[in-house]
Amino acid sequence: MFSLHAAARLLLAGALLAGLTAWDCAQRVLPAPARANLSANSSTFGLPSSSETLSGRLMGQGRGYWKLIDKGSIPTLEGARAAHASALVALPANDPRSLLAFCFAGDRESAPNVQIAMSEMDRASDVWSPTRMVVDRWEVADALGFGLRRLGNPVAWLDSQGRVHLFVVATGAGGWAAGRIVHMRQRPGAPGAPLQWEPLRMLQLSWLWNMSYLVRTAPMPLEDGGMMLPVYFELARKFPVGLRFDADGQMLDMVRMGTGPNTLQPALLPLDAQQWLALMRDSGPSGRIRVAGTQDAGRSWHAVGDLPLDNPDSSVATLSVGGQHLLVYNPTTQGRHKLRLAGSTDGRQWQTLHDLEDAAPGHEYSYPAMTVADGSLWISYTDQRKAIAWRRFAWVPEASLAKDSP
């Protein structure tokens, strides 16, 4: 039998637990009722939205293709001798800028003076603005209240309110394996006003001093306005992780996409609402692009195997546009001197669409990024670790081809 004291203590403890749990639950956002489906409507990009017709046109039918219409280099940051790891984000139609390009720039990779640089594409003139520094390591450190040793890869995303979010690798005590991810957001301002940034927080992803999570590849937009941000762990073992964010940029969940030990920098590719692939760089001896898949919209993942494409342990970029899948990768087993754009309808079989670079061994073209803006496909990539090169493609549809043909 319980004594009166014991019963009172039990009651008190029960009340305490119930109260705190109710308080806790009341503070949380309910997850979206529907599963996180990918954003299937690509008509906002100004491209064909019917996946059947487009994929039929693109792959093997010879009735449409991506035509290279322009190319160049993004202006380098003044005084910077190196630039690497570009990221692209398309802006809404009411913004005078169509596109933002970010990269890290400084004396060299991992140099103390490396900062995050940005250039803007003017929508009216199609000219890149002079590149300027937008994320200063010391300022971010002051805002967060603790030091950052180095800055690295940036990744950008546009939320449902039209604000640009920036995720930047920042290292602690050590090299890239001691990396963490700083989440920053554009400060409110009128469309077209110079972008200012506020650090929101360091993403908390690991118990071990929050170490060794890095970001490199683009987020995948979801139907609920949120996104899935692919990140990776790289201390001793390398494995991919997906972070789900809501439409306002609040992190909802993290899910492991594989257990490694050599897979990193996952690039997400939606096949349909529930089935996605993650194409990954392999730091092991395979010389291939590794693949993980999900059948339940990113809740659980399994290894799928390798793509039949060579890859020299180098980052890839993916994009799904109107049912067609695009991939930019280095098609070699050693060296990053070639860079290729490939297309697919199923994410498994890929056809070469364009050779973006085909140089002699020793050159480096790497770390591609892709997006669609103003009806064009934009690709950016590192050019010899000194600059960021870009290519612009237009989709030439069936009717135009018929007209052009003799």
Place this chain on the structure above:
Amino acid sequence: MTFASASVWLTFWDGAPWLPGMEGLRFLRHLAWALVCAALALALCRRLPRLRARQWHRRPWLPLLVALWACVPGSWGTGYWLGLAFQIPSLLATLWAATYLADALLFPQWHAGAEAARAAPSRVWDRIGLAMLLVVGWLLLLDTFALLPWSVYRLGFAPVAGLALLLVAVLPGVVGGMAAWRSNRGALLFLLALLLFMPTRWPTGNVFDAVLDPGLWLYMHWVYWRRWRQR
């Protein structure tokens, strides 16, 4: 399952992480490192024979100086660099440091009481808590390197994790009453850390970071080893 119960269920298991505000976190980071650094400085003064011989452990200005240094904002403060390497101590480590300093500097009579309690044979809850946190730490470490088939750390963001740990934390009081808290200070600090975590989400929004950080976990190995040798 009705809609209402489904909502509660979803919130209970899948509620989005409730994260602490950044301003409060800046304050906590400096305070936590100040307390932990001061406690470590005092512990060193007590344990290192050369410093002990000079009676440095009786000089309160030394831990105070160390604490103030950690509170200096910007790169001149130690908190800035400790944050760079180790982010932020757990609430349990911070509370442990606070009580250690209070025992030694403010309330020496508490210290005598604590020493007596430490020697008492009835510290079963402290021993259980220590063993539990050691196991949890190993699970979290294996999870960090994806060596477990499921993710343990991710659970720490869910309301259910805080509730489960609270259930464990109130157990000594429910079973043994106030006497259990008096003789098991570690168990009491564990409960206080959780009570502080629930409304503030300090330090990261994840309950595992509130009750255990890798530094504290390593220290617990040393405590365990020392006790094992003394048996």
